[in-house]
Amino acid sequence: MKKTLKESGVGTPINRVEGKLKVTGMAKYATEFPVKNKVYAQGINSTITKGEIISVDTSEAEKVEGVLAVITHKNAEKLKTFEEEMPELSTPSKAPVLQSSKVYYYGQYVGVVVAETFEQAQYAARLVKIEYKKDPDPTFQFDGSRSKAYTPEAQEDYLRGNIAEGLADADETLDETYTTPIEHHHPMELHAVIASWENGKVTAYASQQIVEDSIISISDTFQIPKKDVRIISAYVGGGFGSKLYTERHVILAVMASKMLGRPVQMTVTRQQMFTNTGMRQHNEQRMKIGAKKDGALTALSHETLSHTSTFQEYQEPCGMMSKMLYNVPNNQIKYRLIPMNFQTPCAMRAPGEATGSFALESAMDEMAWKLKMDPVEFRIKNDTQVDLGADKPFSSRLLIECLRIGADRFGWDDRPKEPRSRQKGNWLIGYGMSAASRNAPYQETAAKVILELEDEKVFATIQMDATDIGTGSYTIIAQTAAEYLDIPVEQVTVELGDSNFPITPGSGGSWGAASYCNGARAACESAITKLKENRNIDKDEEISVAELLKKNQLNRYEAEGTVAPSEEFEKHSVFSFGANFSEVWVDKDTGMYRIKRMVNVGSAGKIMNPKTAYGQMIGGLTMGAGMVLAEQTKVEPNFGNFITRSLADYHVPVNLDMANIDVIFLPEEDKIANKMGIKGIGELGITSVAASLANAIFNATGKRMRDLPITPEKLI
Ligand code: MOS
Structure with missing residues (x-):
């Protein structure tokens, strides 16, 4: 029986434990550590899309006051690079840089200037003269390049049943293609590092999502x-997937520090974050669906064509939801990639679902319309409690509940059933919905707890190499320790983001909350168990940690705990689920539209803190709305560089663009997922939002929008 915890334990909406540090500027982000004697590095970017460097003139740059080094492929340290052709991008991937004269994409680092001050480095970087021999035939447009597409090794074609037979068996069929543009992550905190090489050892203060993989x-x-190697990533100002990888600025800073014998700080500028820290690639998704008159799906095919770089492979798994969400006997998932002269794309929030759900849930809406069926009922008709793609039961799946509760909360029954049937002045009013699911992985995690007894009070410190990328990790880990030690959260200190601490999987893939909290729980439980064992106290006896320490005659005690997915976890498909409902008003003359209302219902296991969880969801929903409203990186059609180069032209939604957002979590604990029943929500929020909004726009205007973003000119 927990006594002290009504106000701060698991499931309570406490404020962020590190909130004060953040708003007072005391929380140290990567480049805010007071590293003595540091110097500044500024990357130089290629100004061609494909070709070779034929000469480098660093003489002018070297004359600039304060300049310590200009490093290019000519004098860079030789690093270990890829052993194979087109290796797959992974979170612990190598990032070779300045290893040859070859240029593979516009903006590639071709050099770095190191100087005593940031301004000197920036100024000198502009004085480095590089001559190139351009390759006459770079690849940066889909049209004309489709014949170069290949099947990625890691994403082989998937088929269950027979698509042609399934389509032949259908009463209604659909064959449509949905396109999404290149997008960029743009976390508020720029990618940045201070690296120092001393006696063969590296310390890097780096803004990274996964400490161990950076090591x-x-x-x-x-x-x-x-x-x-030691990494410190104590606070991370957002990542959205781009900081999963150890990008080239980190390698450059380490290299420069090794060469100069001084700590080197390197910040990737906002402009460079378009070319040097990953992106979401352009996708063309062709959907073929067949259904019977009663709504039963007979076939579902999802083929994705996208691009990778010419030297490394990344494929966003857009067909993931199409493989597992519905009860369809004939199912096909295919991926094709065109090697193009861009940087390697990478995971961006809900890689696979964010974009794949736009295709799937738009197509499902189109099919519901063809069948004259309520789109909510159409989804429910095709529900399945077994993941047919993996041939495993779901650990829990409350999708029908999400849909019904969301429909009720939103007032779905009162919707305008025919497109263009509800108007108010110049506004065309439309309602739309979509179903959502997101993989809820859980990974091996270790944590340490340090207990200290002072004046009858127990103070606990939890240490893990986990990161808090703005999501609330510090807070929910503190709540977990408070809960399992039965002490107030004010007596818990959480220390994260240091590779000297026990290893966790870091923040990514929505596995952070479940992994971190269960790891912290295991450490606390292990401490209590061992303290009881030492004194032969029955494991079920209720005794406070303070008493336990006293009985052990200890005022300090440390313990570690480790958790890993159970056999039961492996036997199930573990996903979170959700439903989106939205109301959009479209001006019938200008095509300008307003998102008026969004209702999101999520079933994501135990919600550790409703306040931080709500923050995650509105962030995800806003990012999903951004996919529809504005987000796109434009490629210059002649040169292959990006012409959206700042947040002034790469638009993201602001408060005024957003609706009233209603977020509901179904009470749930998924004990198959993990002991605490947590599933994670970092990526559920963005999933299927775009389809819900596009479907509302169809309902308002009668126009199907299959190409994101949906800018007003497309609606007139
Ligand atoms: Mo996420 S795209 O795994 O940070």
Whole structure:
């Protein structure tokens, strides 16, 4: 029986434990650590899309006061690079940089200037003269390049049943293509690092999502033991997937520090974040669906054509939801990639679902309309409690409940059933909906707890190499420790983001909350168990941690705990589910539209903190709305560079663009997922939002929008 925790334990909406540090500027982000004697590095970007560097003139740059080094492929340290052709991008991937004269994409780092001040480095970087030999035939447009598409090794074609037979068996069929543009993550905190190389050992203060994988990247690239690399990533101002990887600025800073014997700070500028820190690639998704008159799906085919770089492979798994969400006997998922002269794309919030759900849930709406069926009922008709794609039961699946509760909350029954049937003045009013699901992985995690007894009170410190990318990790880990030690959260300190602490999977893929909290729980439970065992106290006896420490005659005690997915977890498909409902008003003359209302119902296991969870969901919903309203990176059609180069032209939604957002979590604990029943929500929020809005726009205007973003000119 927990006594003290009504106000701060698991499931309570406490404020962020690190909130004060953040709003007072005391929380240290990567470049805010007071590293003595540091110098500044500024990357130089290629100004061609494909070709070769034929000459480099650094003389002018070297004359600038304060300049310490100009590093290009000519004098860069030789690093370990890829062993194979087109290796798959992974979170501990190497990031070779300045290893040859070849240029593979516009903006590629071709050099770096290191100077005493940031301004000197920036100024000198502009004085480095590089001559190129352009390759006459770069690839940066889909049209004309489709014949170069290949099947990625890691994403082989998937088929269950027979698509042609399924389509032949259908009363209604659909064959449509949905396109999404290149997008960029643009976390508020720029990618940045301070790296120092001392006696063969590296310390890097870096804004990274996964500390352990950064250790692997650096140790592998520089061929030094993992134990000689230390990463500190105490606070991360957003990542959205782009900081999963150890990007080239980190490698450059380490290299420069090694060459100069001084700590090197390197910040990727906002403009460089378009070319040097990943992106979501352009996708063309062709959907073929067949259904019977009663709504039963007979076939579902999802083919994705996208692009990777010419030297490394990344394929966003857009067909993931189409493989598992519905009860369809004939199902096909295909991926094709065109190697193009852009940087390697990478995971961006809900990689696979964010874009794949736009195709799937738009197509499902189109099919419901063809069948004259309520789109909510159409989804419910095709519900399944077994993941047919993996041939495993779901650990829990409350999709029908999400749909019904959302419909009720939103007032779906009162919707304008025919397009253009509800108007108010110049506004065409439309309602739309979509179903959502997101993989809820859980990974091996370790944590340490340090207990200290002072004046009858127990103070606890939790240490893990986990990161808080703005999501609330510090807070929910503190709540977990408070809960399992039965002490107030004010007596818990959480220390994260240091590779000296026990290893976690970091923040990504929505696995952070479940992994971190269960890891912290295991450490606390292990401490209590061992303290009881030491004194032969029955494991079920209720005794406070303070008493336990006293009985052990200890005023300090440390313990570690580790968790990993159970056999039951492996036997199930573990996903979170959700439903989106939205109301959009479209001006019938200008095509300008307003998102008026959004209702989101989520079934995501135990919600650790309703306040931080709500923050995650409105962030995800806003990012989903951004996919529809504005987000797109434009490629210059002649040169292959990006012409959207700042947040002035790469638009993201602001408060005025957003609706009233209603977020509901179904009470749920998924004990198959993990002992605490947590599933994670970092990516559920963005999933299927775009389809819900596009479907509302169809309902308002009668126009199907299959190409994101849906800018007003497309509606007139
Ligand atoms: Mo996420 S795209 O795994 O940060």
